[in-house]
Amino acid sequence: MDYTLMVGGEAGQGIQTIGGTLAKVFSREGYHVLTHQDYESRVRGGHNFYRVRISEEPVASPRQGVDILIALDRESMARHSGELNAGAAVIYDADALQVRYEGEAFLDIPLERIAVERGGSRVMSNVAAIGAALGALGLAQRPLPEVLEWALHGKGRDVVEGNVRVAEEGYRHGSKACAKCGFEPGRPGEAKMLIAGNDAVGLGALASGCRFYAAYPMTPSTGIMNYLAARSGDYGIVVEQAEDEIAAINMVLGASYAGVRSMTGTSGGGFSLMVEGLSLAAMTETPVVIVLAQRPGPATGFPTRTEQGELLFASHAAHGEFPRVVFAPGDPRQAFLLTCKAFDLAERYQVPCIIMTDQYLADSEWTYGEFEFDCVSYADHRLRGDPLSEAAGYKRYAFTSGGVSPLAVPGASRHLVVADSDEHDEEGHIVEDALTRTRMVEKRLLLKSPALKEAIAPPLRYGSENPEVVIAGWGSTYGCMREAVDRLSPDTDIAMLHFSEICPFPDTGRYGFMEALENARFTICVENNASGQFRRLVRAETGYEFGAGLNRCDGRPFTVDDVLGGLHDLIR
Amino acid sequence: MDYTLMVGGEAGQGIQTIGGTLAKVFSREGYHVLTHQDYESRVRGGHNFYRVRISEEPVASPRQGVDILIALDRESMARHSGELNAGAAVIYDADALQVRYEGEAFLDIPLERIAVERGGSRVMSNVAAIGAALGALGLAQRPLPEVLEWALHGKGRDVVEGNVRVAEEGYRHGSKACAKCGFEPGRPGEAKMLIAGNDAVGLGALASGCRFYAAYPMTPSTGIMNYLAARSGDYGIVVEQAEDEIAAINMVLGASYAGVRSMTGTSGGGFSLMVEGLSLAAMTETPVVIVLAQRPGPATGFPTRTEQGELLFASHAAHGEFPRVVFAPGDPRQAFLLTCKAFDLAERYQVPCIIMTDQYLADSEWTYGEFEFDCVSYADHRLRGDPLSEAAGYKRYAFTSGGVSPLAVPGASRHLVVADSDEHDEEGHIVEDALTRTRMVEKRLLLKSPALKEAIAPPLRYGSENPEVVIAGWGSTYGCMREAVDRLSPDTDIAMLHFSEICPFPDTGRYGFMEALENARFTICVENNASGQFRRLVRAETGYEFGAGLNRCDGRPFTVDDVLGGLHDLIR
Amino acid sequence: MISFDDYKDQEPAWCPGCGNFGIRNAFIDAMTGMGMEPHQLVIVSGIGQAAKFPHYVKCNAFNGLHGRALPVATGIRLANHRMHVIVMTGDGDCYGEGGNHFVHAMRRNVNVKLFVHDNQIYGLTKGQASPTSMEGMVTKAQPFGVMSEQFNPLAMAIALDCGFVARGFAGDRAHLAGLFVRAMEHEGFALVDILQPCVTFNKVNTYEWYRERVWKMDGEHDEGDRMEAFKMSLLWGERIPIGVIFRKRRPTYEERNPVISRAPLVEQAFDRSKLAAALAEFY
């Protein structure tokens, strides 16, 4: 079984409710799920859709084609009926859309009537649609009540019961209308967790002991603020909406200086405003984690869409020279793990760590058996408590062999902690002399860099051991590349190199990944941007030139089918 | 003759007056002059110095060693007496410094007494020092009165006359004290122009018809604002000090949109704040010239010192993908010419142009016979007047074969000019669809890039035709590299490649400069930074790896002697 | 004569019932009433629901970055002060991200009209608090309710001696159109803060909420008296005054700057012959 459901309609029609609830039902039933959202920069109207792919096998990428389309308006029909797979079904309410579609695929289900009759309110027609889709698919309706309770949490027993009645009736209709559809629901498994990229970053922050988050709202990063704000009381996190992104990063640096783990998140425009603060983090050696959730630029661009257009910017951002860490997770699990690693490295080496996501990853949900919390180690790298009080003397920027100076918590002892944005001496006071400058550059940049590089894992290799074709990429193209390898293997001798730890660049001396590229006949770099930024980065780091690039810059994510099509054209 | 004079003392003691006036005297007498300043981030006290190198031959770099030291305080003696060349002279006032130095070199000249007795005021002791230095050198004192009049312009006849008397008396003393010094003044020539990097950028702006300059003060870029502000009345330029750098760049974009050529200038920290605006310039296709006068970072760093630490930042700055031009002039003449070229390209291709200087270049003065104004062509690339009024229709972002759409002046006709930061259609209105997006990326980025690359000149080659050693660099290392080539030729078969037009990278297919690198035995990249940014850029652009790098990151510029020493160590 | 329909452009992407429609209508009324033509106007905006305005009204437009409309407008005016330059912005855009420009634009007194669609919420980003959100309002980003003092743009403008300070209400088209006209007629920087219901995210400050409270205080106080105006600006509760609160003629930047006091910069020809003098300075 490998089906794609799509919910289409205007903003404000409840597309997210339908898509999100369906995804939850499937994951609870133990299916593998992948969702992804396409929405416009408006609050009502326009055209949005939500895709849910389900399978008994792990899924990692959206696919082209739709098996069940829930069309909440005519526009959805106009735009998406061309995408229907053979045997697809379309759920719609002819009365509501005031039009009737001909053809076997089109199942007219009186969603609004069901809602009014069984639930007493037209708004519940979304729940009827959920039921109808499950009925059409022939999936068990068992988990529906509990999922509805989850979705409506806090809304009271009556509301939930009304919704359950509506869903059940929708199910009956869907099941009947689709009696001959031929969907084969597959075997349910153990309940899985369902998590989106933004939430995974938030969870990683929780797991790392993040205590302070300041940010300014900006799509697609806002979900992280929402996640943490909702949990701020329970987990003891101060979440502050700053007046602008400049304030956000400076607040975060203040909190970090004061002794707590701190993070901010934004998108490209906000990140642009933050880069002066990034440079300050570097100079003061204040740990900070910054999430850069990319969207298509330049400027305001496509605020609700996806792109990988800021790799080179993030890698070189801000004035002056300093080391940094740049991660680009490929899926929510990586987002979680790399967030934890970012907090650790930021504090251990007192450098800024940037986590790059994008709208596609931020908003799309994946299923997992579980997250390995235990593989995440936690260590407090700060100097506080007795070791601090008892220290014989303290200098914030003391020279050490590895360039890392003790990071004391101010106010926790009589020692004074002086952080300075100017070039400074070991104590943190302004200097003008050439010698101290040279030693400080050595300390901050030259000594720390090798240790940071040491901490960077090699790219993920997946596929053939001795591949003829290598596809490489970074960040959110992980899933579509992985599935492309699955589909082409073993007919094609293909492997993937996925880079999620990008800066410092993984050590080519220590890891053998460059050989795979050098020995392959075709090497293709897959990027969700126009200019091939990773290709350029690899050239800058290694001198290696990819054979070709597969690029997309229309604001939409790659599907596995796009990748397969692209490879087909390139490999000949 | 090749002498270096140095004036040392505290901030506020008049070092700039002495150094600047001496330089003017020399350039008026037709000598080749190169000055450079070293000052701290404070207004009084500390230790500053001003170096003036003079020669009958062109000079392009500071040298180590001092021939005449004017020591205004004891600190100057302590710091610089070790730098004295054989036969050097030190001018000081034992009474003022309350100490007497032993040795032939030390010429005690009663500067304050001369000032009081001849001029009536102790502050004129600086003028006495100027006279003394000229006397010691044995230079004609002829141009002194007119230079003093220039330096004291607007101060009235009496003041000038008093100063002239003091200078003359200083001259007599210096001449007498240095009777046996052995300086050989060389032959004077035709008066030369003397110009610093910042002024040359300002002059380039004037020559390009720049009408609007908004900026926020930041060392070392402030000189540009001062230059233009002083001339704003005469040349019809609005110079506005913005509340911050974000306002500055946005004002400049507003003025440019409205139809006038506009520029801003800043240093690294301010540039960080401007990058969101840079991205806006790109998306709206609004012409803009941005001067980035570098200083050592990160953060506040060394505010009054020099570094080339922002090449990769400027080349990749801001969110989203877009073309840009980056220039890095090597001397004031190049600064002038490239500023003119930047204005032209910015308007012709409607892209942002960044001119990178640094504190060394911004503040140091060079002499030239004259500037070639005529080689600077001026063309108005905007659509206005009758051609606009008579246009049949107007779309700000009309698709064209080269990606460049007509840039109309709003309000100059009934046509509406709509500029948009969101992804937009040809008329400038917001869109959400994939197709328009793809075509706009093509227009802005893919179509314009080749034309821009076409406009970029190759690096300047200097030295041997078939060099065994190639030294390469960018921006302000031009002079020290050039002199190093002069000094090593012909014994060493050496050439220089100096890059002043960096982004887009000069076309390696069209120009043969890569062969020089590939055929050389030693290739060395000279950069005033720690990490070798240009080396990395060349790798990213061409895959080529330099044999070695010669770097300096202590906030001080290279001297030709540093380069010679470095080459000596590397070439063996 | 220019008509309402001549000003119509793209179909607005605002939610049905949004207060922005009322503002748009009042604006077009004011412009047509004054006989202003689209090409005489430049509307500058930032990012937000309010900031989409110039796409829905015919005009020259610069739709720039979030928070940065005012400096762009300033640049336009300084380059060409024959144009009527209007900023359409939201409360987040203008008082949050753009707060610093708000302060300094008033000090400069450039002849720009600032019309703030103040829905007391971040609309486009789906309902976070804005500087003008009332204390205690709960949102996804403010689960404990807004803890900061509500920002008072009018009091601040009076403190900064802004020459034209007014408040309008999106639900009163005629009154608002009248304010727009008066703002346009004022020589100098003018602020009109417009109470604008956001029917989707602001469930506190609804049409009804505003209707119960707005009070047309035109004529009730001396518009030229800064102290009285300040007092008036502090009213927010049972009664919320709308109308012109403060008015004062101050010399504009355009009048003061000798470079442009005669003619707009964009109309001044570039005289290359002067360059010889510029070069001569360096000898």
Next chain:
Amino acid sequence: MISFDDYKDQEPAWCPGCGNFGIRNAFIDAMTGMGMEPHQLVIVSGIGQAAKFPHYVKCNAFNGLHGRALPVATGIRLANHRMHVIVMTGDGDCYGEGGNHFVHAMRRNVNVKLFVHDNQIYGLTKGQASPTSMEGMVTKAQPFGVMSEQFNPLAMAIALDCGFVARGFAGDRAHLAGLFVRAMEHEGFALVDILQPCVTFNKVNTYEWYRERVWKMDGEHDEGDRMEAFKMSLLWGERIPIGVIFRKRRPTYEERNPVISRAPLVEQAFDRSKLAAALAEFY
């Protein structure tokens, strides 16, 4: 007992005679007078002559970016509100580059003390106009004289309902030290704008100029009356009032935010055992 000398650190790089010396002396007087010890303080500053302050006084310090001291101070306070957090800043730093943070820090009412060394000029960058420069002042960057209205930080603070608004004078050490003490004692955000002669670049507002005008108005008006305070804040001319202009106790952010109302964040242990619950939400 802590003494004056215990607070001394590096030798100041200010010009001889600079008003900053007076501020430093008054500050140390206030701190020693209150028995405050250096490790209990964090001084946050931006960039400028004023902002070098924490290098010249013993304390915990964060000398950050130009204009950005307030958000850093806010972050420090929110992470550890047992620390006394003081911002030392200049008029350009705070009202120019940092203007937006000035506005919003007052709204937040975080318990941070803001001491602005107001020399009405950009000192460190050699004499450009600052927001508080008086109209008409000629500088290299303002050859036609300052054309913008002089910024009035006190009026603006009162408009924003800041809980402690005062003006001091660097030339009156004892009075200024008293203001510092009162500001420190106030529960909440406090602004002290300090008239500070810049002997090098500001040739208008000299010691003499200030001395002829400053007027200790303590006791002359009701500090708790916002209208009276506003009126007082507008005085600038023959008489320039110094002292506490406005005072009002408002709940602080630290008191309102339930996450930290009991204990500072930095003292709250990280409880990893709660993570299971966080994970469970995703099933």
